[in-house]
Amino acid sequence: MSAEYVAENEASLLEEMLSVKDRFCTPESSGCEILTEDGLAVLRLCPGMTLEAWEILAERHGLNDWMTVPLRKGDLPHLRHVQAVLDKLSYETEHDPLTGLSNRRAFERLLDQEIERSKRGKTPVSLAILDLDDFKVINDTWGHLKGDEVLIDIADLLSRNSRRYDLVARIGGEEFAIIISGVGLFKAEQMLNRFLDQVREMEFTSPDGREKFNISCSVGLTTYKGLAELEMNNFIEHADKALYEAKEAGKDCIRTTDPVDLQTVTKQTLVHANEKKFLFTGK
Template identity: 65%
Template sequence: MNAEYIAENESSLLEELISVRDKFCTTNNVCHPEESQDGLAVMRLCPGMTLEAWEILAKQHGLNDWLTIPLDSNTTPHLFHVQTVLQELSYKTDHDPLTGLSNRRVFERTLDQEIERTRRNKTPVSLAILDLDNFKQINDKWGHLKGDEVLIDFADLLARNSRRYDLVARIGGEEFAIIFAGVGLVKSQQLLERLLGKVRDLNFKVPGSKDKFSVTCSAGVSCFKGMVDIEMHQLIDKADKALYEAKESGKDQVKTADIIDFESVTKETLVHADEKKFLFTGN
């Protein structure tokens, strides 16, 4: 019944629905309920349409922003459908569509929370930024589909080899991040060294050949122990610079940044020493 209904009505129904959406939401830009308390819903009766048929059409043509209302008295399946759509939209908002990892939005939100937790509890947090080495060559040589395969498998490896309470995120094209909650610099470096060894064991088939190729990645790590006030971008910048050092030193390795707390304390100590010197010597 669903297939029959879709075959008979898909073309005309979609033409009408999509034209309405384009007219109101794209041309006139009025489909933003958060901007106004006033408004109304535009409805269209679809005799013979089943919820199952609608789910197929909505998934195929991006119509999940349309709300379905039953003509009979049983609202439960429709409420369940709305709940499912909302869950899917929420997931897509927070996850990278290719790898399924958390996206940069979630990464920054979580890192900000972990920095605040570290500041309150004085428990360390470490940030690792990882970048696949020579990834552009894979895309150029074997195509973007092979590049996507590498990204997916690499992301899966990171997720499988991280702790349940760490956050693994894709924050750029071939750039990933891991937030190690409660872990200091030495331990996070050890975890990453083991991780890089597992990356070296990944193998991928060369398109159109029986040959295989492997990949490597570089990583930079920074750490915060909650002793001073910092901004999130400072911890990210430290990890970025350590990653750059790893790349410049030959790739396929982990480099660590100076712990940001100790660096700040050292600078403060030097300032106090200079002040004391001036008070007693005048120089």
């Protein structure tokens, strides 16, 4: 019945709904709170419409942010549908649609939390920012679909090489970040070197199937141990600086900065500078 309803009514119903969407549902209003000071919901009766038929239309035409209201008793399935829509919208606000990784919004929220946790427990947290080398060449040579394939495969490799409680995020076009909780500079660098080895072994095929190509990745890495005050943006800047140095060094490598604490710890300490650095980095 659901499939038949969609087949018979899809064209006319969709034309009407999309005209309403184009007129009233602006990009600025997308994802806003349901209840507002001056908002109005417009109800359109759809006799014969079932929840199953609506789910087909919503998935097919991107109408998942439209809410359904039952016109009969037994509205529990509809409430579940509303919850499913809200869950999907919540997921989409914090995840990258291409790779499924956390997005920059989720990354910054968790990084701020990890900095606070490090301050309280005096435990290390490492931050790595990774950038695919010469990614524009891939898009220009093989097309954006092939570029998307590379990004998806890199995201999958990053996820498989990370621990369950680390956060892997896509924070830019070809830029990724990893928050490595409870790990200092030395062990984090070892982990990332293993990742770069696997990236070098990856092989991609051109869209016509005639050529093979490889990719590489540059990494900037820094660490914080909670021994001094730190703002999130400052932490990111340290990792960005290290990434820039990796690019300047010829790409396909890791560059690190001294732990951010090392630059701010008071000079009254009796520990020699080199000994201090060993305490922070383990090397």
